[in-house]
Amino acid sequence: MSMTALRHSTAITVDLGEYFDNRGITPKSELDQGGFNIWSNTFPSEDLPEPGGTVLLGEVPFRFPAPNATGHDNFRCARQHIALPAGRYDWLYLLATAERRSEDVVSLHHVDGSVDPEWLRVSDFWAETPAHFGEQVEVRCHSLHYPRHVQGNMAPVIWRTRVPVPREIGLASVRMPDNPAIHVFALTLVAPVAGAAA
Amino acid sequence: MTAAAPKVLDNVLPWRHDLVGCLWTSAATILRWHDLPVLETLGAAWGFRHLPGGLRREEYYYPTPPGTSLYEALAPYHPIRSRWHDPVDAAQGWAQVRAKIDDGVPVVVAADNFYLPFRPAYQDVHTNHMVTVYGYDESAGTVRVLDTVPPRFDGDIRLDELAAARDSRNPILHDRDMFFTDVPIANRWLEITVDADAFPAFDRATIVRTIRANLAGFATEAGSVDGFAGLAGQRAYLADVAGRLDEGDDIRDELFLVAGAALANTALHADWLALAATTIDEPRLAVLGRSVERIAHHWTAIRILAALTTTGEADGDRLRRRFGALSDDQGRVLAELAETIADLDR
Numbered sequence: 001m002s003m004t005a006l007r008h009s010t011a012i013t014v015d016l017g018e019y020f021d022n023r024g025i026t027p028k029s030e031l032d033q034g035g036f037n038i039w040s041n042t043f044p045s046e047d048l049p050e051p052g053g054t055v056l057l058g059e060v061p062f063r064f065p066a067p068n069a070t071g072h073d074n075f076r077c078a079r080q081h082i083a084l085p086a087g088r089y090d091w092l093y094l095l096a097t098a099e100r101r102s103e104d105v106v107s108l109h110h111v112d113g114s115v116d117p118e119w120l121r122v123s124d125f126w127a128e129t130p131a132h133f134g135e136q137v138e139v140r141c142h143s144l145h146y147p148r149h150v151q152g153n154m155a156p157v158i159w160r161t162r163v164p165v166p167r168e169i170g171l172a173s174v175r176m177p178d179n180p181a182i183h184v185f186a187l188t189l190v191a192p193v194a195g196a197a198a
Numbered sequence: 199m200t201a202a203a204p205k206v207l208d209n210v211l212p213w214r215h216d217l218v219g220c221l222w223t224s225a226a227t228i229l230r231w232h233d234l235p236v237l238e239t240l241g242a243a244w245g246f247r248h249l250p251g252g253l254r255r256e257e258y259y260y261p262t263p264p265g266t267s268l269y270e271a272l273a274p275y276h277p278i279r280s281r282w283h284d285p286v287d288a289a290q291g292w293a294q295v296r297a298k299i300d301d302g303v304p305v306v307v308a309a310d311n312f313y314l315p316f317r318p319a320y321q322d323v324h325t326n327h328m329v330t331v332y333g334y335d336e337s338a339g340t341v342r343v344l345d346t347v348p349p350r351f352d353g354d355i356r357l358d359e360l361a362a363a364r365d366s367r368n369p370i371l372h373d374r375d376m377f378f379t380d381v382p383i384a385n386r387w388l389e390i391t392v393d394a395d396a397f398p399a400f401d402r403a404t405i406v407r408t409i410r411a412n413l414a415g416f417a418t419e420a421g422s423v424d425g426f427a428g429l430a431g432q433r434a435y436l437a438d439v440a441g442r443l444d445e446g447d448d449i450r451d452e453l454f455l456v457a458g459a460a461l462a463n464t465a466l467h468a469d470w471l472a473l474a475a476t477t478i479d480e481p482r483l484a485v486l487g488r489s490v491e492r493i494a495h496h497w498t499a500i501r502i503l504a505a506l507t508t509t510g511e512a513d514g515d516r517l518r519r520r521f522g523a524l525s526d527d528q529g530r531v532l533a534e535l536a537e538t539i540a541d542l543d544r
Binding site for chain 2: 178
């Protein structure tokens, strides 16, 4: 976890490494070692931020994933229950992308035991496919890795998307939906604007 | 056969939607070539049909009841039909396609991506794809091809490359030759008949009539038609396929094909409802369009779950959870559609 002061609020990056179950990023030297989608394509590491480093995407910092102990760098949504540093947050920002666009419900678990469903919406990672859900910021690659070659005219995307936290009570955890089409690479919690009513 | 003069047809235009495949993109190109509306035509019908004996390992699979052509199944409320031609060999296959182009008609052909140099699967993965051929230069040995599925290609390839793609055995050679392989391409091509003058106007009467027809289809009673149809048929099919997975059957490719067709059909109808909403100034249809879009997103998840049934990541219980959510949401949407249409009729 790391904390960054934004212009108007505070952002906390969350280490998702323990939840990763999919390898979606490979270097050119390991084309056949990953399998982001069902066709075993992967994002080229050469086009992406430094693994484990902090990358700023539209003012929001993300801990860009480094491979965990099993070599995975993202997870397919499968009802993971992710503990969060307890605190008040207005938004969950995610780096996520989907094998064809999809949407599903996440459960926001608050410190007082209350639970709210909210929508997670993620556009398609495929080349030549615009953001469907209004995502404004993205990480776009210049090529797509196939197990036996690099396809230069395919530009896959990881989207920055967000989920609102309407309840003004501390958040304790989030449960992801059961939707394997949606992949999550990073999560950042954005706290209320400084000076806003507590 | 003497070499014909080079020819490239005009008004052969791309069309793309993020939740559909080559069947719909090529059909859209044909509609645009006729100066006919795409979404109003391909998005009108919404339903569920599965004929267990009719499943075909093709990227362009769509359920077609006996006696119904592929394009009739896609657009049953519009005067558009198709007929597969089955040439005896590659030479006849090209002669027939060339003759249609000489007549000024673009041709939709089946092709194996393994032999198409513009496809990422070139020399890698076999599949049963569909592209539009709309020109040729036999003296240069080239044909003009449009393929709107990313990476979009609109240009010339060698005639012998297209011939190899059309004549491919489409074999399974490795573990990524999935879903659409193991059926020879056989040089097939589609003859498409369109009665443009008889296309219905996209107006209030058509919109109400279309939604009523879709609702009637979803209300189909079990046993009244072959296979699985309507919402009850959808529930029954999904219960059946999950049960077969429980018993150890390999249902991966079947469910992937069924889900892909349902996903495209549902997604296009969602957009059709949104277009209808603005056309007749009826915001409730826009809300319903968004609800139908949610149904499409269920099918997105099911399509991937299907692929994961052979990796141990998706079992029958996991499928049933998603199937239940899909069918329950869909039942609510259909009830709201029925209520809205009743109001529009008053």
